[in-house]
């Protein structure tokens with residue numbers, strides 16, 4: 001069955017303050033939906049709520065995965081159901097080598113013991129994917145994201161998604177801090193994820209990555225609400241006008 005993630009009238013508060021006020025969205029397997037909006041409009045808040053972060057309280061509305069209400073599901077359950085997030089500021093995990101982390105995720109997906117050695121085809125795929133995202137084998141043997149440059153950490157997050165093959169991928173500004181080649185590499189990797197059937201929601205402030213991922217829809221958030229939605233033409237308007245004028249038009 002093809003994946004479908006939906007939110008209905010989603011209201012989210014942080015520390016008692018309402019940040020999102022009635023978000024309705026839907027993203028299906030194989031689709032990319034881009035989320036844009038000025039700083040502070042609520043993009044990260046939406047992703048944290050979708051992941052089930054306990055600080056983000058859902059005060060009204062629901063989150064559905066393939067029609068099943070997961071609004072109250074703990075983060076571990078959402079992860080097991082196949083929802084995975086790449087963070088705006090990836091967290092270093094010095095104690096766990098990147099290769100160990102990726103092997104554990106792949107083993108979990110394949111219902112193997114998480115400490116098992118990966119099968120040869122997975123090793124071959126990992127070697128290729130490391131090259132595709134512009135990292136090197138030496139990054140694999142370092143603590144995950146530990147001492148990685150900003151751009152390397154973003155590439156590492158996308159590498160993890162490529163290998164974990166989640167049903168739903170939430171990418172929070174996957175292009176921030178990346179050089180031109182990095183945006184191309186990450187853009188192509190995100191596109192590959194969608195081609196393989198993952199439902200992709202991504203936030204960005206730049207048009208460039210969207211030319212690689214061809215989003216089905218672009219949603220523009222303002223003050224915790226979807227102000228408008230459409231196609232890539234919205235991105236061109238935002239680039240030309242800036243958010244203030246765009247949202248006033």
Ligand SMILES: Nc1ncnc2c1ncn2[C@@H]1O[C@H](COP(=O)(O)OP(=O)(O)OP(=O)(O)O)[C@@H](O)[C@H]1O
Pocket residue numbers: 014015017019037038039040041042043044045046
């Ligand atoms: N504990 C809190 N109390 C009050 N406001 C908060 C709290 N936590 C977050 N906010 C506010 O929620 C709003 C949404 O933040 P969020 O990080 O979701 O925005 P964003 O759209 O991802 O922004 P950016 O583009 O800058 O990454 C911001 O205005 C932020 O200051």
